[in-house]
Amino acid sequence: MRLLAILLALLIGACAGQSPRDDSLYRGLGEQAGITRIVEGMLLNAARNTRISRHFQDIDIERLRDKLVEQFCVEAGGPCEYTGDSMEESHKGLNISRADFNALVEDLIEAMEAEGVAVPVQNRLLARLAPMRGQIIER
Amino acid sequence: MLRTLATLFCSLLPALVAAEQGRLLASGGASSIDGAAGGGIVPWAVLAGYGEQGEWGGAAFLTRVETGDYRLDVGGAAFAYDNRVELSFARQRFDLGTLARDLRLPDDSLSQDIFGVKLRLFGDLIYDRLPQLSLGVEHKRQRDFRVPRLVGAVRDEDTEAYLAASRLILGGAFGYNLLLNGNLRYSRANEQGLLGYGGDRRDRHSVLKEGSVAVLLDPHWVVGVEYREKPDNLSFAGENDWSDLFVGYFPNKHLAVVLAYARLGEIAGLDHQDGVYLSLQGSF
Numbered sequence: 367m368r369l370l371a372i373l374l375a376l377l378i379g380a381c382a383g384q385s386p387r388d389d390s391l392y393r394g395l396g397e398q399a400g401i402t403r404i405v406e407g408m409l410l411n412a413a414r415n416t417r418i419s420r421h422f423q424d425i426d427i428e429r430l431r432d433k434l435v436e437q438f439c440v441e442a443g444g445p446c447e448y449t450g451d452s453m454e455e456s457h458k459g460l461n462i463s464r465a466d467f468n469a470l471v472e473d474l475i476e477a478m479e480a481e482g483v484a485v486p487v488q489n490r491l492l493a494r495l496a497p498m499r500g501q502i503i504e505r
Numbered sequence: 506m507l508r509t510l511a512t513l514f515c516s517l518l519p520a521l522v523a524a525e526q527g528r529l530l531a532s533g534g535a536s537s538i539d540g541a542a543g544g545g546i547v548p549w550a551v552l553a554g555y556g557e558q559g560e561w562g563g564a565a566f567l568t569r570v571e572t573g574d575y576r577l578d579v580g581g582a583a584f585a586y587d588n589r590v591e592l593s594f595a596r597q598r599f600d601l602g603t604l605a606r607d608l609r610l611p612d613d614s615l616s617q618d619i620f621g622v623k624l625r626l627f628g629d630l631i632y633d634r635l636p637q638l639s640l641g642v643e644h645k646r647q648r649d650f651r652v653p654r655l656v657g658a659v660r661d662e663d664t665e666a667y668l669a670a671s672r673l674i675l676g677g678a679f680g681y682n683l684l685l686n687g688n689l690r691y692s693r694a695n696e697q698g699l700l701g702y703g704g705d706r707r708d709r710h711s712v713l714k715e716g717s718v719a720v721l722l723d724p725h726w727v728v729g730v731e732y733r734e735k736p737d738n739l740s741f742a743g744e745n746d747w748s749d750l751f752v753g754y755f756p757n758k759h760l761a762v763v764l765a766y767a768r769l770g771e772i773a774g775l776d777h778q779d780g781v782y783l784s785l786q787g788s789f
Contacts, residue, residue: 485680
């Protein structure tokens with residue numbers, strides 16, 4: 367009986383302890399420096415991409431980069447805080463089409479390829495970002 | 506007809522490739538032997554080419570299957586609009602090889618045309634909560650019915666339908682993207698319709714299961730397996746389900762190459778028809 371109580375106490379103690387955050391995706395992307403290079407690569411690709419470059423004119427591109435880095439970092443389980451607007455808010459009135467969204471996805475994949483990010487790591491980031499499409503397109 | 510299609514395709518292509526279409530690479534699939542977008546022997550729920558909402562997409566293809574005793578040649582094209590509706594055409598020619606001489610058949614090949622329409626009902630291959638579900642209807646027409654009639658086929662044209670569900674699971678296969686596809690087909694075609702439709706043994710449509718599983722090794726390379734159930738309507742010879750192992754290469758949105766090892770089983774009395782499948786596709 368006492369043994370059981372000790373086991374139970376150990377178990378509760380283990381559960382109460384802070385479970386370590388899974389930051390393997392964050393590390394896989396090259397942490398802060400890697401994520402910054404990926405975001406910058408994506409934005410440079412987008413600026414050259416005639417299908418969507420119009421969406422990146424007349425905006426504060428440095429602020430966009432900083433917020434995207436924060437967001438990718440948070441989504442990847444890194445030690446960051448997202449301080450930007452909600453996805454709905456930041457895309458309001460832009461009327462981003464499904465095709466525009468895919469074009470940026472392609473620019474992101476190309477940037478990750480250029481950084482030498484392994485395909486399964488690329489897919490993990492894409493899987494974290496894909497559910498946001500509904501909050502981004504056609505607003 | 507094929508030449509007209511090819512000309513039409515080639516004249517449309519330059520105008521459309523100037524602005525690349527809006528779906529992701531490989532999401533238009535290859536061209537199935539029916540002409541509909543998909544794998545090789547099994548169509549997917551996706552629509553041909555790379556057009557998203559409000560855009561056109563399309564593909565033209567040439568496919569050859571070589572089994573040793575037989576050879577199947579297919580050519581065709583498909584166009585899709587709005588990522589909603591696809592129209593397709595395929596012409597199949599099945600070379601009977603030595604069988605025609607051995608059995609003194611009146612023709613040395615079988616041939617049919619397939620007119621297809623595919624409608625995306627709901628869902629999305631990658632993003633929506635629901636997988637992409639499409640309804641396809643195919644009208645198949647024999648071009649020379651003499652041999653099929655001789656072996657017991659009842660009809661020289663027929664219409665069949667299929668429901669296709671497709672989903673890409675990001676990172677679903679040990680981190681690699683996984684494509685799952687399942688179809689239910691309502692058909693009475695003998696050997697895809699190359700031996701006519703309905704037979705002396707059975708002249709009713711059957712519900713047939715088809716499916717494929719593929720893994721995307723990166724954005725350009727895909728490997729997978731396919732399976733297609735077939736009916737058994739003719740008494741003169743058995744008919745086996747088809748399966749294959751394939752590797753596909755999508756260097757860009759305008760070209761795809763698919764190489765496969767296909768197991769086609771018994772066809773018109775000759776067993777062990779295994780062989781090589783090669784398909785080239787141009788798309789936009």
